[in-house]
Amino acid sequence: MSKKELRQRLEALGARAVWGLFALLPLDTASGLGGWLGRTIGPLLGGVNRTARKNLKAAFPDRSDAEITAIIRAMWDNIGRVAGEFPHLKRIAAERVELVGGEYIDLLRDDGQAGIFISGHMGNWEVNGAVAAMRGLPLTLVYRAANNPYVEDLYRKGRADACLALIQKGPEGARRALLALKNGGHLGMLVDQKMNDGVPIPFFGRDAMTAPAQAVFATKFKCPLVPARVERIKGANFRLTVLPPLDFPHTSDSHDDNRLLLVRINALLEEWIRERPEQWLWVHRRWPE
Secondary structure, three states: OOHHHHHHHHHHHHHHHHHHHHHHOOHHHHHHHHHHHHHHHHHHOHHHHHHHHHHHHHHOOOOOHHHHHHHHHHHHHHHHHHHHHHHHHHHHHHHOEEEEOHHHHHHHHHOOOOEEEEEOOEOOOOHHHHHHHHOOOOOEEEEOOOOOHHHHHHHHHHOOOOOOEEEEOOHHHHHHHHHHHHOOOEEEEEOOOEEEEEEEEEEOOEEEEEOOHHHHHHHHHOOOEEEEEEEEEEOOEEEEEEOOOOOOOOOOOHHHHHHHHHHHHHHHHHHHHHHOHHHEOOOOOOOOO
16 A cells, blocks of 8 residues: 555544544534634645635735735635535525525526536635525536545535536536436536636636636537535534526627636625635636746
């Protein structure tokens, strides 16, 4: 067994122990403990904190160092709470979400065609799929595989009540997503992460390599593209705001249409993040070096 495999197996054992503890605890206790762990451990992770600080300074050049530090600390609290809440998604969806725009979930459910539900890593982003499922719209979630393959089953276990199926990002995943849409299914996609071979689209005043799949899929199938925003209100309580389907550009060039749609999506994500910066995942290397 290689050192890497040994490290991954030990990490997986720790993750399973923490998962088991969170699952046994009441929801509010699990969320609070997760937040404490995030605030305690997160700031000790030098490399990712430097990434978060760099991203925040570029996005908010007028913010002071103290303000940036406060946002990072609150971000770690949110990330920890997301982990603590993972085993409790079904209860959160049933009891802890103020739903605004639920009629647009119903539109996707009842219109007899394929559709795409898009969001970003904000609040507790796992709530999107859980609420859609509770409303009768089970989504096929497109997600990034775990860096550690020995915790992949925890990803799937946590999302079992929040989706119809899971599709890992990649060429094979893209084929499966296309097939799901062709069969009239509904995709759930988090569209705020970097894709190295994506399209450069403005985001906080800088080009960010952006995955084009959501725009390409929507224009190809002429299906609704519905944005959704999750906000953490207090503790393990949330507001999910679902917006009307985005209008599609209609130029004479499909590539231009897709690019304009991506510009609109990034602008919408940026607007949400500016309102609640502490609830976004600043540790991600979203922009080129």
